[in-house]
Amino acid sequence: MPSPTYPVTEAIDVVEEHFGRRVSDPYRWLESDMRDDPRVADWIAAQNAVTEACLAALPGRAVFAERLAAALDFEQLGAPIGRGDRLFFTRRSGADDQPSLIVREGGRDRTLFDPNRWSDDGSVALGEWAPSDDGRFVALGVQDSGTDWRTIRVVDVCDGAVLADEVRWARFTLIAWAADGSGFFYSRYPEPAGGAADPAGLSGHAVWFHRLGADQSADRLVHADAEHPFALNLADRTDDGRFLVITTTPGPGVNALAVVDLTDPDWIVRPVVTGFDAEWSVIGSEGARLLLVTSDxxxxxxxxxxxxDDPQPSPRQIVAEDAAVLTSAALIGGRILATCLVDAQTELRRFAPDGTPDGVVQLPGIGSAGGFQGRAADTHAFFLFSSFDTPITVCRYDVAADRLEIWAEPELRVDRERIAVEQRFVTSKDGARVPVFIVRRRDATGPTPTLLTGYGGFGISMIPVYNPAHMAWIEQGGAVATANIRGGGEYGRAWHRAGQFENRQNAFDDFIAAAEFLKAEGIAPQDGLAIHGESNGGLLVGAVVNQRPDLFAAALPGVGVMDMLRYHRFTGGMLWAGDFGSPEEERHFASLLSYSPYHNIRPGADYPAILATTADGDDRVVPGHTFKYVAALQASDLGPKPRLVRVESRAGHGAGLPHDRTIALYADMWTFAARWTGLAVGWPRQARISSQDAR
Structure with missing residues (x-):
């Protein structure tokens, strides 16, 4: 790789005082939207040109592109939803940019909505969707160019016609039909002053009802929380159609709960859980009795x-907490089906409606299960199963017979028998026991170039799930490791809190401990470890590179939160204060500043090669985070390795990225990581997982 000559990035004189600390922000101008600021657009073009020239000089890029195409070439189905005599599910073939919505009726499949036909570049995607109770209509969110905004449309299932109904400004929403099919409940913001491109912070999220056939201007406001304008309000409905359940949350892991008795035409919103002290999730109902999963x-x-029916209802326990982490549950077929995490692996348990234990369902293997579809009156449930070596498989579970069968299983161009998966445990700086999953070829002996990934925030668990992009790395002889660091939910609320607010350094320490372990155990070479993470995981990568640049040969931070002092000023960033803490509060400020990737770059240290990735239309973590971070890297003396940025066009935070651009993105990242970790990339048959397409 030639030594890059970086574009000149203007540094401006911006210094602010926060709680007695003077903080410089010389690249603040890069926060501007490239659609409005030609300087930012020119900067992106110049940076992409440098990055493309560097990547083009690397060997193996074409190999990775072709092998990624092969790894991604399989049919992927979602768990079906049954309504009447129809089944609704998503399907994506290996060649499709986006999944389509399918209806199965009388044993025949028919495409209801194909977003691949809605754009020339494959950037329109299917977001949230829900069929009406009788299966006559489907309301679906249309996503354009990776944005979090949705336009909800309605499809008539009988003839596939898209109705005139159009609901705009939906964002972070569920879709719940009224039982009589007259319309649906959804969540949206007020129309942004600057349209969908408006980068301003979001407030006024509310639940609305849209009556089928009416103009959106006639939609009925159901619930808004004026006391918490930056909270999210999400609505779902009980199976019997009687209650609308409204969840209000200011951030991860806590929410209030209210209900609306839909048999009352006044639709009075009745609070049943107030305050933001715990998590409450309704999993079913029996008359006026709600069943809930809670961390209370x-x-x-x-x-x-x-x-x-109680004027002041209080929770009555039916299933007690135990050593496993209860992650989800559903009332289907007269039983509660509950998924539990045991060392980050799923166990599926059955309970009677009164909470009496009723056995454990044998899953297809060690992995992850979830996404249950079914209702209390159904005889069976559909759900998804996956693992690091098993693609998403649709399972059909007969509840009465306690019998599980595979409903849809992808055919892979991968020999899964050649993949080895193991779980190890590492000791973090303070003695915490941290799980690490390691995936590699069975014939891998000795240290091999390794990709280490993690997340560590918002209570999100890094569970075993198949990632076809990882297969392209593993088949070349590399290893992929996933660290279940604190800040996630692998061991419950305490594990999450241990990486939250001022405790976030624990997440970084856990990740560093995992990196040291991989080298000490001879899994990764001393000079052959790359790290990858996205969003909060991008923050993780940026933070640990600053703290321990000596540990890593390459770093791939994706769509990361890199400026911890200004994250709350853009789009939905205020929602993250419930996990990060607010930089406007002195008690959080010092901690945020101590690890903010943009503010803690260490001139004079020998940094790894860095390829940061983002997208010009990301309206969740705005690309200005990455732009400022990369500008600061390039302006610092960090040794001879390159510090590059790759900016995707007409894309967002990751969801809905077209097939060909997904391949190109990972080909670039893996080729870059291979160059700096020493992974030899080539076509030899023995280096392949696939045997069906050998040259």
Missing amino acids: AAERRRIVTLDL
């Missing part, structure tokens, strides 16, 4: 009931 008085969650 249970770090690893429990199942309780609330009797809405």
